Amino acid sequence: MQQETALTKLRPQPSLPRRLWKQWQIQFMALCGIVFILIFNYLPMFGIVIAFKKADYSVNLMKSVVEAPWVGFSYFKEFINDYQFRDILFNTIGLNLLQLLINFPAPIIFAILISEIVHKRYKKFVQSITYFPHFISWIVFGGIVINMLSVESGVVVPILMKLGFIDEPVAILGEATAFWGLIIITSIIKGLGWGSIIYLAAITSIDPTLYEAATIDGAGRFRRIWHITLPSISGTIIVFFLLSVSNLLNSSFDHIWVFQNPLNLERSEVIDTFVYKMGITQMRYSYTTAVGLFKSLVALVLLVAGHLLSKRIAGRGIF
Amino acid sequence: MRSKKWMLTMLLFLFAAMTVLPACTGNDRNEEQQEGNTNGTNPPAQEVLDIDWYVNLSWWKYSGDYGKDKFSQLIRDKFGLNINFITPAGDGSEQMSAMIATGQIPDIITVESWMDYKTSLAKGGYLISLNELIEKYAPDFKPYEDIFNWYKESDGNTYVLPNFAYSSYALKPGEQLESNSAFTLRSDIYEQLGRPDISTADKFLDVLERVKNEVKTYDGKPVIPLQLYEFTSNGNSSLDWLVENFAIPYEKEDGTYNNRRYDAKYWDTLRFLNDAYNRGLISKDNFTDKRDQINEKIASGRVFSSLTSPQDFTDSMRTLYNNDDAAQFEAFALRNYAGEDPVLTDIRGFGWLVTMVGKESKAHERIIKLMQFLNSKEGQHIVHFGWEGETYTYNADGTIAWTEEYTETLAKGDGSEKKWGMGFNLLMDWYSVRDLFPQPDKPVDSYLAESNMKKPLIPYSYDTSASGGKPIPDHPGRDKMLETGNRLSLFWGRELPRIIMAESEEKARSIYEDTLAKLDEMGRSEYDAYTNELFQNAKEALGIKHSWPLYK
Incomplete structure (x- = not known):
């Protein structure tokens, strides 16, 4: 024992395996995570090779990964030359950026509003009501929305007409220009309450003496929100911002799928729905792998940009 | 130096884990089946083989109470088969693609006849041809020639058997069928x-x-x-x-x-x-x-x-x-x-669903005999009408009448007719029995019956x-x-x-x-x-x- 302490004194850092061994319980837990990621995230990456091979319609995909002939970047070229390419890319990036811009801050604002409600029962009531839509699947929720938007029997169109927003009945689902708005609004309705939980938790953990002190100093409600609440939860906000940036190009597939129809296709086709149509239902494995890889590349570029931006503004990046 | 070695061991362990884990799935069943088969090619009837039957329709359900109803007992006792039906969660394309990609094929597969899967599976060598099975185990099984030819693959073999197909050999001369569509x-x-x-x-x-x-x-x-x-x-x-x-x-x-x-x-x-x-x-x-x-x-x-x-x-x-x-x-x-x-x-066609047999199945003989039975008159009458004397009786003109027992059971509306397990449609030959059915007695059924509703269009429908x-x-x-x-x-x-x-x-x-x-x-x-x-x-x-x- 004595000798060991002497050694540690000589070498303040014991060897790596020794240190790992000392905390093997913790390391084992981490290991499980690593194995999981290796199996489900890294191993499948070998499959990316089929983006450069001719494995469309292949009968035995596993065999094709190895044996199919190389075709270089032809599938990437095919996608870029596709007549829908510009629309798809524009929709994917535009829709996601818009969601980041609107749907990301919405729950924060909502959480602050909720936390300012003094009446306990009313607060709980509002929370339950806003959580509820989160538990309905997009297919069911979308079906309800489709019925509500119906030109002849829906409730939304008459309301909009009475309010004077539109002059004559409009099939909102059939208007390509309305599609993005529809997606933003429905995802706020469905996700607002649930998304605010984390921020509410962060707000409740703020030391109340700060508010008391500020009140004594004469700070009004907005001052307190601006100078105490927001700075206190800024850490949570940044973490969640980075997480959503890293998820940027992954459109919520079922959300878009349920509202998509040939009339709004121009603004509703995103990479994810395109890949589903071409890859899963048409068996064009190579082509869609190439499209998916292309999406990952774009996402990587955006991710790095987000990282640099956040480092500059918040002094804190992803990596 | 030591740390490097340790890292190496760690990596090796990881790779070992990676190769072992995926291999764990799905092998046990095969072994069981192989054991079942070593006991002879002509097993005694009481020894039952478990087989998987994949049906590529998410909404498809076995119409009875499998294992307890009369139909499944018949399959078990007569053919020594216990069928485990599998259906996909969505439209099935993912399951089919996975099947084609990995080559893990159930004993029997049923897919929509117009889908390409049958050819993909046949080309992949995952299926056994029906002509081979018939020749080997059921030489007296004779499916309609025109239909069998229609499904012939380029290698000259036929791998599938359809349901609801209309053979010109079965049609009466000059007969016109109802149209498929009807505005x-x-x-x-x-x-x-x-x-x-x-x-x-x-x-x-x-x-x-x-x-x-x-x-x-x-x-x-x-x-x-x-x-x-x-x-x-x-x-x-x-x-x-x-x-x-x-x-x-x-x-x-x-x-x-x-x-x-x-x-x-x-x-x-x-x-x-x-x-x-x-x-x-x-x-x-x-x-x-x-x-x-x-x-x-x-x-x-x-x-x-x-x-x-x-x-x-x-x-x-x-x-x-x-x-x-x-x-x-x-x-x-x-x-x-x-x-x-x-x-x-017209509603004629070469079938709605086609059924094929996996090459690796251990129950080839029993499956083809089951298919032969289901395609026979006896089998068709069982899947459509049930059992003579119990659920139906014959009229003098050859049509059938439901027994009181059956109509009463049906009227209960609690699903107790499932005890018979009639209505197994995967190999139904509708044409062979369509004229035998009693006219529906409820007005709504009579109104909605396809043959009634589409009657005005029969003069315009043709074989296309x-x-x-x-x-x-x-x-x-x-x-x-x-x-x-x-x-x-x-x-x-x-x-x-x-x-x-x-x-x-x-x-x-x-x-x-x-x-x-x-x-x-x-x-x-x-x-x-x-x-x-x-x-x-x-x-x-x-x-x-x-x-x-x-x-x-």
């Missing part, structure tokens, strides 16, 4: 207008206009004069039926394939729909609704005429009828502007089985053509609503022409040449020179 309109509203003349497309549209202006509502809700199917990314099925009603040929007089979309008469169908839309006869919702919403509209009585097939909306029609027994639909022949008779595809072509799996351009066909179809699906919704006929015409020009650019003529090859291949398999019924 329907509401008798009560039509009556209210005094059953006006609808013998041409023009007159029909005028009647629709009267529905809109004179009838206006049903049950307080606005009536939709004309309901189409939902629009999908590939177009609208109503249009496919409309071209048949407008008698646009799919074959040129010289016997080559005719792309209807480019036929001079095709414009009439689009003009018809565009006109209907601009006169407010098609609802705007129609362009964004999915099937659920259409079901709801029919069920609530809001639809006057539907350019859809009634069999797709039986439930909605039943709901409507139960609320108002005057609100019935009747089939009518929609004619083109010149008033020519429609040329409809060659029109879809017969696939040539080994065709060198096949993959490219599949791709082109898919592209053309998606582009068409995108433009079609724009043509119908164009504000004037000239505008619609110009979008239509632009679309055709774009399709030409996308390789339409090559695709037509390919389709022609498949068409000729089909005519060859059927041994006919002309397929378009009016050329015969």
